[in-house]
Amino acid sequence: MARFPLTLFLGLAAFTLSFAQPVPNRSPLTVEQIMQGERFVGFLPEDISWHPNSQEVHFSWNPGMDTLRSGYRTTAQGAEPKPLSLQEQMALPRLGAYNEDYSRMVYSKNGDLFLYEVGAGLARQLTNTLGGEYSPAFAPGGQAVVYQSGDNLFQLSLQDGQLEQLTNFREGAERKEGTPGGQDSWLEAQQDELFEVLRWRAAQDRLRKAEREALEPKRPAPFYLKGQRLSNLQHTPDARYVTFRLTQSAEAKRTQVPAFVDGSGYLDISKARPKVGHPQDTHEMGIYDRGRDTFYMVSTEALSGIRQKPAYKLEVYGDTARAYDNPRAVIIHSPVFSEEGQAVVTVRAQDNKSRWIARLDLATGALEEIDHQRDEAWVGGPGISGWNFSTGTLGWLNEEEVYFQSEATGYSHLYVHNLSTGERRALTSGPFEVREASLSRDKETFFLTVNAEGPHEQHFYHLSVKTGELQRITTAPGKHEVSLSPDEKHLAIRYSYSNKPWELFVMPNRAGATPKQVTSSTTPDFDAYPWREPKVITFSAADGAKVPARLYQPKGGSKGGPAVIFVHGAGYLQNVHRWWSSYYREYMFHNLLADNGYTVLDIDYRGSDGYGRDWRTGIYRYMGGKDLSDQVDGARYLAEELGCDPSRMGIYGGSYGGFITLMALFNSPETFACGAALRSVTDWAHYNHPYTSNILNTPQEDSIAFRRSSPIYHAEGLQGHLLILHGMVDDNVQFQDVVRLSQRLIELGKDNWEMALFPMEPHGFVEPSSWADEYKRIFKLFQTQLRK
Structure with a gap:
């Protein structure tokens, strides 16, 4: 049983008594008042999202101080917000993947697939199962949907409803015959030599199996996970190649958190995280080539500095070997595919000192290095891959050029790299950070959140890909959390200032437009005080x-x-x-x-x-x-x-x-x-x-x-x-x-x-x-x- 020093509890008792008496307070505010949190300030708008029709904005709000927040809607023009009923919330489509001309969208909701016709504003349910279907995307031509269910990918025809399984990942290990040269193999061979009936039956079994296989339709080759965790199933636009991550769990001792007061009246102990330095899970990326029906793994051997030791080991602890014998453990993040199916990936070293951007040859699993960011402290910063499996900013400008963010200058900026010539150009520069970056549908404009006015404000910008002109869209001092409408014509903005809590605004996505305030959330008690x-x-x-x-x-x-x-x-x-x-x-x-x-x-x-x-x-x-x-x-x-x-x-x-x-x-x-x-x-x-x-x-x-x-x-x-x-x-x-x-x-x-x-x-x-x-x-x- 856990024991605590008696001195500690005596100290606690004395402390409670010493703080029982109130202290003088010259402020009109009280601690009890301000520590009510949202009940005093007001429930501010959160979880801003757009309807696929680009005309409705949905958000979470609670202006009536109810027990729970509720869903609300407004329009792109800033109409008075209205609450959403539970039935309306259930019927709302979610943003998902579009087809090539953005006329249709497919999305997953509550584990089922839906098809949304943008022009008509109509949603059609495609699946209704208990198994769950997720991460849908259109196949080329837009007449089929590829999605994940369980550990496998499937393709559903939108024309005739035909369903095809594209991968065959299985738990466990493949059942094999006795090991050649082993005892079981020797005994099987002896039985075969001595008994004609066994030879006859074995021949019948082989013929039946061959006949069965000949009559069966072509199925994808199985891949046995052998106790590893499968994740990150991704497919090229034409679904020819499928990439995946395999994770081998390490044996790490987890901490325990006891709950002394809960509804049961007993001491409840829950498992929590391990401590720093525990054995780490190992990860590798694999590729399934559906055309050749074969699997192979991605190699990191060719990455520069893949065996490099961190400087502190050499400088502080006198390690004489400058390189490891084996490549450092890495995590390869989700590949990003071009329209024609080329792939680039972010590779992150698990010792936190390196991040690579590389082109992935899907036919061979080889990596061609594009950029290596090395930091003897640790690689980080906005838009850059992190330990939490985030890829960071990475995408295709066209079939020749990729864009990404790097701290090469000491600040996180946006770069474009030409894969054919090796030429690299900085799209942004200066003593500021690009906080967020996304490319427009027509690939002519980057939408950026930047602190170019100084680190104490964040604004929304347009950046021309051709001219490099940086155009500021938001103007009010403070911070603008921008949600872009699917058609890229409108902005929903959660805006605040130092002494003004977050409110929802909408405006057209162009410079000079005037934002319109949609919500007013603060309480009369909060508003009564002149906040500094x-x-x-x-x-x-x-x-x-x-x-x-x-x-x-x-x-x-x-x-x-x-x-x-x-x-x-x-x-x-x-x-x-x-x-x-x-x-x-x-x-x-x-x-x-x-x-x-x-x-x-x-x-x-x-x-x-x-x-x-x-x-x-x-x-x-x-x-x-x-x-x-x-x-x-x-x-x-x-x-x-x-x-x-x-x-x-x-x-x-x-x-x-x-x-x-x-x-x-x-x-x-x-x-x-x-x-x-x-x-x-x-x-x-x-x-x-x-x-x-x-x-x-x-x-x-x-x-x-x-x-x-x-x-x-x-x-x-x-x-x-x-x-x-x-x-x-x-x-x-x-x-x-x-x-x-x-x-x-x-x-x-x-x-x-x-x-x-x-x-x-x-x-x-x-x-x-x-x-x-x-x-x-x-x-x-x-x-x-x-x-x-």
């Missing part, structure tokens, strides 16, 4: 870098007053911008703090999103290095430039922000008087593999990086007051993290820390009561330690 527009500033770090931040100041200024630094979570996330933050509760809390005389600084430290490759990788092999020094330099800016009291500095944040809070109190105790660490990572060796291995490699291979980056190794430095808050059913940063840290603090004899636990909360809190309890404790900590 945080000032976007930069300050100088000790190494000369200009660090972006958002500044909240109290009336009367900051001189001589207390200050709080907020550290956003997720690591690779942007929170210094001019749009409604995903940390909107924290945004409202910062207004409350400013009302109470606090200056609040919200920093996009090294490792944050939106600022290019060097900023993104500034934390490689040392989390708690530059990302922490940016907080310390922010505190220095608050004291030296704004006149805040350097002895009254607090810090707080959740997840990665909780980790930085711990590192700040442990490694820079002279800077911060107190801090609140929410759902914080305390030891990176106990976090997940995909995120952590990008930045720190693995504990087995790079113990130095993990030791200097993990707060649990630095806990002896704690001097200020530490408040730890954690959900007990957190399956991301697990409860074990803070339990281990608490034991370390107990053994170190630290007594200026407290912990509050939330028995029914996961990583992202759900219940308003938990949010309120958590932030009342944080506010109490600041009022107690910084209001002197």
Whole structure:
């Protein structure tokens, strides 16, 4: 049975009593009020999508504050939104695959296939089965549909309803006769030699089998999976070739998350993720040539640097061999086919250091390298393939040219590569990022989301393929999340500004058009408060870098007053911008703090999103290095430039922000008087593999990086007051993290820390009561330690 130190629970009881009394609050806002979340702000429009007719926009909304959100519709011209009944939602077609002239669309809904006639606006159900049909696409000519059911592909004729199975993937292994030279084979041969009746019957069986096979129609050759997982079935437009991924599962020990409070009254334990450094699944891509009825695998041997070792092994650990004996493990992402059936693929190394773009010869399985992006930190950035099986931006401009995104210049930009000449041209350039990119139907225009106006705004652009002219379509400062209508004539835009939550707008897809607001979602209580527009500033770090931040100041200024630094979570996330933050509760809390005389600084430290490759990788092999020094330099800016009291500095944040809070109190105790660490990572060796291995490699291979980056190794430095808050059913940063840290603090004899636990909360809190309890404790900590 799990045991917890008695000291920990005594500390918790004392902590609860110490925080039972309310603290003075000079703001018209209350913690209980703002932590109601959507119930206070309003339910903002989400899940924007277009009807295939390009005239209706559908979205999720809840203006009436009902128990659940509902589906709503408006028009491309911005008509008053109307709720969708359940019957209307059931009848709605979904966006799917179009035929060559975009007159028909085929889609899957609830596991069945439907054909939608765009001009007539009519949908016809093609299948009605329990098995499930998915990922439909038109065959050339548009008279048949290819789709997946189970582990196989099928083709359904739209003319006569004939159904053909195109592949024959099977579970298990092929049954084989006895091994030649083995005992079973010897015994079978002896029986055949001794007994004429057995020879006669065997001859009859062979003849019957041959006759049966001669009478059977031609079937695709079977492929036995032999315990491997099949995924990513893709086919060329003419369905001549089928590509697939085989995954061999590794034996990885999984973590466990106990739920102490659930409906059963018992302790429920669920399995969760493994920890970083666990054995990794291995992947390979295969090809089935239907014309030759044969299978073969794709080889990565020809890729440049496929055996290259990472630099840290040579430079830090003195590895003398510069190359591995065998090719590095990779993941080959989904192929992208041209109209004529050529294929290009993204290949991602599992050590995170390389990404290749290559042409795939479907007839042989050979790869012809187009681009190799190598990064001794890790390959990443917007539009670039990731560890989560995303291909990134990749497509065919024509049969000669492919386009993709790369961080070759330090910022993610769009490139076109000519396969015949090898010529490459950059379609975008400069100190900004292409956040999203898609090609128009006529292949003359790219539709882009770009932060060209600066990292704090994102706008929608048109980019001419021929001239390279970049034309801005949206104009209002902030962020525009654009959904393009299927006919590419209209935009549905979810737009927000720093102090204005997301609303839905529609407009024609052209420069100079005026957006029309469709929704108005905020509540009267929310609208009654004059929400601050945080000032976007930069300050100088000790190494000369200009660090972006958002500044909240109290009336009367900051001189001589207390200050709080907020550290956003997720690591690779942007929170210094001019749009409604995903940390909107924290945004409202910062207004409350400013009302109470606090200056609040919200920093996009090294490792944050939106600022290019060097900023993104500034934390490689040392989390708690530059990302922490940016907080310390922010505190220095608050004291030296704004006149805040350097002895009254607090810090707080959740997840990665909780980790930085711990590192700040442990490694820079002279800077911060107190801090609140929410759902914080305390030891990176106990976090997940995909995120952590990008930045720190693995504990087995790079113990130095993990030791200097993990707060649990630095806990002896704690001097200020530490408040730890954690959900007990957190399956991301697990409860074990803070339990281990608490034991370390107990053994170190630290007594200026407290912990509050939330028995029914996961990583992202759900219940308003938990949010309120958590932030009342944080506010109490600041009022107690910084209001002197």
